[in-house]
Amino acid sequence: MTEFTPVASLFGGALIGLSAVLLMAFHGRIAGMTGILSGLLPPMSSDWAWRAAFVAGAIVAPILILGVSETAIGYQSPVPMPWVIISGLIVGGGVYFSSGCTSGHGVCGMARLSPRSLAATATFMVAAFLTVFVIRHLLGGF
Amino acid sequence: MQRTLLAGMIGLVFGAGIALSGMANPAKVLNFFDLAGTWDPSLAFVMGGALLVTAIGYRFVLKRDKPVLEARFHLPTSRKLDLPLLGGSAVFGIGWGISGFCPGGAIPALGLGEVSAWAFVGAMLAGIFAARTIRVALEQRATQNA
Numbered sequence: 500m501t502e503f504t505p506v507a508s509l510f511g512g513a514l515i516g517l518s519a520v521l522l523m524a525f526h527g528r529i530a531g532m533t534g535i536l537s538g539l540l541p542p543m544s545s546d547w548a549w550r551a552a553f554v555a556g557a558i559v560a561p562i563l564i565l566g567v568s569e570t571a572i573g574y575q576s577p578v579p580m581p582w583v584i585i586s587g588l589i590v591g592g593g594v595y596f597s598s599g600c601t602s603g604h605g606v607c608g609m610a611r612l613s614p615r616s617l618a619a620t621a622t623f624m625v626a627a628f629l630t631v632f633v634i635r636h637l638l639g640g641f
Numbered sequence: 642m643q644r645t646l647l648a649g650m651i652g653l654v655f656g657a658g659i660a661l662s663g664m665a666n667p668a669k670v671l672n673f674f675d676l677a678g679t680w681d682p683s684l685a686f687v688m689g690g691a692l693l694v695t696a697i698g699y700r701f702v703l704k705r706d707k708p709v710l711e712a713r714f715h716l717p718t719s720r721k722l723d724l725p726l727l728g729g730s731a732v733f734g735i736g737w738g739i740s741g742f743c744p745g746g747a748i749p750a751l752g753l754g755e756v757s758a759w760a761f762v763g764a765m766l767a768g769i770f771a772a773r774t775i776r777v778a779l780e781q782r783a784t785q786n787a
Contacts, residue, residue: 501669501681508683511662512690515745518655519691520698525647527708527715530655532745533769540770549648554748556652561660561752563653572660574750575668576757578740587761589736591768594744595776596729598717601664601737602655602745604730605688608717610695611703618722619730626734631674634739 501573519607522553531603532557533594578641597623644710656749662687665750667741667757674738 519530526549528535535553538544564571576583594600597619599608604623608616634640663669663683673684707713737743742750742761750758 500679501663501666501672501683503681504663504683505686508662508686509690511658511660511664512687512692513694514654514658515662515664515687515691516658516694516698518651518658519695520702521651521654522648523699523708523714524702524705525651525709525711526644527711527713529715529717530651532743532748536744536748536766537769537773540766540773548645552645552649553652553655556649556654557656557659557749558752560653560656561665561749564657564660565753572753573663573666573669574753574755574758575666576740576742576755577668577671578757580757580760583740583742583757583761584764586736586740586742587764588768588771589739590733590743590761591765591770592772593729593731593733593736593768594765595769595772596725597733598726598729600733600744602743606691606695607699610692610699611716613717614720615717615722615726619726622727622730623734623737626731627674627738628676630735630738631671632677635675636677 501575515602515606516610519602519610523607529599529603529607531599531607533598533600533603537595582641593623647710655745656752658691659746659749660752662690664743664746665753665758667746667750669741670737670743670746671741674741 522528522530535550538550539547561572604616604619609620659665664687669681672679672681747758747761
């Protein structure tokens with residue numbers, strides 16, 4: 500069980516939205532983690548500096564928050580390590596071909612009412628619901 | 642320099658949002674997808690809050706001629722609902738449903754110092770790199786045969 504956290508989740512979601520608006524307003528870029536990371540893998544794109552800075556900021560933020568409150572961020576990875584790694588490979592391959600993930604398609608693209616992002620988001624959400632159902636309720640979970 | 646520093650600060654806002662919302666917590670994400678079991682609807686509030694702010698903010702931002710620091714907006718122009726988009730999304734959703742990690746959730750989770758987050762991100766970057774290598778090889782073969 501995880502606790503239902505509507506206020507923290509709504510607030511956190513609003514901050515995600517704020518970052519998307521700011522990155523578009525100043526850099527003219529979609530705040531999608533897949534696209535930002537792709538430009539950091541070899542051969543790195545020429546505009547790697549802002550990408551690296553965005554990723555570094557995203558990693559540092561939880562460290563700063565934990566410095567203020569040790570209980571503000573919950574974390575539990577309930578899946579065995581081999582499956583975490585398999586899932587990483589699958590997610591990496593998938594988001595490369597779909598050109599985006601939850602942040603790029605699910606937030607930025609949906610906010611622009613992009614037909615590609617609406618289709619992508621519907622597809623990966625349904626796939627995730629089905630996968631969890633099959634693993635937890637048909638196969639008995641990990 | 643200004644461009645890079647500001648991107649870092651915007652990244653901080655993104656990471657704070659992911660971490661506080663619960664998106665960096667794989668158990669919470671998996672419970673959102675577990676309608677038939679230990680359902681936790683929090684993720685709907687994350688998406689709702691993010692979409693509301695982005696949709697309203699974009700309306701004002703995209704009315705301008707160009708962004709503050711760049712010559713133009715970099716917006717995707719493709720409108721095709723093709724196999725890479727839908728197949729890639731389905732594959733991504735399966736991977737997300739296995740572990741509860743997505744790219745935007747996992748990167749801030751690195752800051753929590755959890756081994757599982759680092760393992761996921763390492764594998765994910767290898768997956769992106771492998772997919773790109775395969776695509777480039779296939780495209781080269783297609784041009785050679787043409």
